[in-house]
Amino acid sequence: MAIGCYDAGVQELLVIDDLLSALVGIEGRYISIKRRVNHVHGNDTYDSTVTFQVDASMDLALQEMAKRIFPLCESFVLTGQFVESRSQFKNGLVNHAFAASLRALLLDYEAMVAQLEHQFRLGRLSIQGLWFYCQPMLGSMQAVSAVIHKASANNFTGSAVLNLLQSQAKAMAGDNTVRSLLEKMTQCASNAYLGILE
Numbered sequence: 001m002a003i004g005c006y007d008a009g010v011q012e013l014l015v016i017d018d019l020l021s022a023l024v025g026i027e028g029r030y031i032s033i034k035r036r037v038n039h040v041h042g043n044d045t046y047d048s049t050v051t052f053q054v055d056a057s058m059d060l061a062l063q064e065m066a067k068r069i070f071p072l073c074e075s076f077v078l079t080g081q082f083v084e085s086r087s088q089f090k091n092g093l094v095n096h097a098f099a100a101s102l103r104a105l106l107l108d109y110e111a112m113v114a115q116l117e118h119q120f121r122l123g124r125l126s127i128q129g130l131w132f133y134c135q136p137m138l139g140s141m142q143a144v145s146a147v148i149h150k151a152s153a154n155n156f157t158g159s160a161v162l163n164l165l166q167s168q169a170k171a172m173a174g175d176n177t178v179r180s181l182l183e184k185m186t187q188c189a190s191n192a193y194l195g196i197l198e
Helices: 008-022 060-086 093-121 127-153 159-171 176-197
Strands: 031-041 044-054
Touching (some): 008 031, 008 093, 008 127, 044 060, 060 093, 060 127, 093 159, 093 176, 127 159, 127 176
């Protein structure tokens, strides 16, 4: 049954339920995921584009709120794919260390989603509330996925990954949270690099 058949209050609950799944890369009943593999490198294929779409019959205000949260969902999926593809040692120690710091970020992110799900089950989460709690993570995840996108497209390893992280951190001078996150990731990755040099 199309979501548009329900009244706005019920639609909101259905959308929040689907968004909580979408935030961790799982398709819902009214939110679908479209994936397109853009390039293949060796045995690794990279999904360069992952887009989330809503049921067209959904209330327009709810559609708008959902679309604001989609970039976070997309960043999560792309980051997860990158971590999986770069966690092997064949991709170099710097990529391995970078993937480990990304995995820690994803764990924090998943904990946030679990807390939101808990609030939702208790009946304490509106769509505005969901958007409010997602906003702080949005900048970090989008900055990280920009780094990942460039690193994947150019198949960066070693010092190229470090330079990319540093330039992205400098570009984020106005956003202290994102900058310090990228600096922390640079630090983790450069420790691996310094280990190689020694």
